[in-house]
Amino acid sequence: MKMENIRILLTYPVPEYLVQELEKRFTVFKFRDVASNPQLLGEISNSIRAIVGTSAWGADAGLIDALPKLEIVASYSVGFDKIDLVKCKERGITVTNTPDVLSDDVADCAIGLALATVRRICVCDRFVRGRKWKEGEFELTTKFHYTIRKTLMKSCKCDGGTKGHYSKFMSLNDLCLGAPLKVTRSGCSGGGISEKVHCVEEAIHLKSRGTYFDQKFSGKSVGIVGLGRIGSAIAKRAEAFGCKISYHSRSEKPESYYKFYPNLIDLATNCKILFVACALSKGTHHIVDRKVIDALGPKGIIVNIGRGALINEPELVSALLEGRLAGAGLDVFEHEPKVPEELLRLENVVLQPHVGSDTVETSIAMSDLVIKNLEAHFQNKPVLTPVI
């Protein structure tokens, strides 16, 4: 069946392989070209029969309304939160996604983020690249910095506010020579305490105790929010590290032997590393909120490979700044590609530009699935992976 005349609107960005495969079969209009050219949009809007969307660009009500001949939205993603499903159902528009083929990659990314956060792999890499190893050992310098900051926050009588207190890093050498600690504090109005004395005491305590900062990963209790294909793949990998797995889901999975928590706060209370792996919907928007973060606690780590809006991002940021959460590994954010400024300076976070499924192998598999869904639809056969 000849399909070259079928007109497809392609949102952006997608891998070159997908663009090529689409252009071999269909007439493709790239959204970025169309959006800046109202005349072209006017010409083609009556003939577009398919949209290929991504996790960044889907099909909202406005776009669907502008395309009266739209029959199918084939998303190059497993998430479909950017597609107005209600509108599509109304119009009888088929929606497909790319489940399964990317579950392994996203799970690998989740575990990679957890390891990088807990074992501080990126921080250590920056430390070595910055040629700091020759000046002194990693754990001595970093531990010292963190402990001083915590001490000040606990002892000062001012309310501190969300700015908190920031100490200046001092080298261990200077400390040993008895140099007074200089501390810069922002937002402090309470007079505080004699931070010099307090800090020197703390630092001496540090020096004699020996200093390791990293936490162990193996054997840590793991909580998974959403035990779907991706959540299950994460669980399987974490088990190989001796982690105990529990989960929270809309409903208990009888075939699973992991411990089920019907209440997310209970899950957070009972785990050290929380993986957020569920779909984004009205029901799961900001499902990880202040209460959940508090339940996870100051030794807890959050890894998000789902959607940014699953977590209340301002709450997450302030918890990290204030030491109410030990760290976070984040592949997704509420307003991608914008990442909260404060996170860019933190050492206890690992930040990724939404690359959970971004491998050469999987991008080909996802692209092939998009193509197969489109071909099936236009050949009047059942699509392979319908959402609705």
Place this chain on the structure above:
Amino acid sequence: MAEDHLPQVLVLRPPKCFTAYETQFSEKFHFLKAWESPLPTTDFLATHAASVEAILCNSFTPITADILHHLPSLKLIVTTSVGHDHINLPECRRRGISIADAGHVFSEDCADLAVGLLIDVLRKISAADRFVRAGLWPISGDYPLGSKLGGKRVGIVGLGSIGLGVAKRLEAFGCIISYNSRKEKANLPYRFYSNACELGANSDALVICCALNDETHHMINKEVMKALGKEGVIVNVGRGAIIDEKELVQCLVEGEIGGAGLDVFENEPDLPEELFTLDNVVLSPHLAVATPESLSGLFHLMMGNLEAYFSNKPLLSPLLDE
């Protein structure tokens, strides 16, 4: 003083474990602290250590023939490391000196870091983190694609407790495991290759988990790296000198191998300059075992070994001759 009745243990330079747990250690043993003395080491030993039977050391304190010569009563070396390349083993054998090491205390942490480094290199985690922190995401749009772990053939060099831990973890990611070891191990589902070159030729990634000794020095050489190929990745959590570092750097710079995750180097903390600017390497300052939990486990093991020796019981984690 009570400590006169406590058994003596010599410490040349304090391991982190000693510093962190000095109070607890000192309840049971009297430590001769060579590093606190103004005397040069051998003078200190000649003056104070003639009757010392035990020494507690880490992997950064070489126990040379000369040091051993100045310790005529030495019967036990307790090292806080898993590696023994810092100890003159033939001389110890000749003198009948026992060695106790860190046993399996570090195996999990070491395996965790090896896997973390491999994922980082293949999926570009540190590089992408740099990209985001530099504010490039809104400007440059997408980040280059990484490489999938599933289906990758991973060759493990040295299948001791660390290597086995790596194998078990990577199997869950869908990696296909094979290995090279001194001897083939029975009852394992992994394919054995009798030399590193063959292993390299049949692998997409090599993870180095073996000990450093005369046979393994520079075992990962140009030939092995060429066999591994341009897409190949090397992870090293063993010892720097197992890899010919100059050759590795050249291969990385020239694109003869795909990337590397390194926790150890030939001349720590001095690294070849070129490594600092390569995007496809992940660098770690010999921290594979640096977790509070491991340190605590190590303390208990070291204490246990010393207590066993001084009460004529078998060591908990002796280095056995193979």
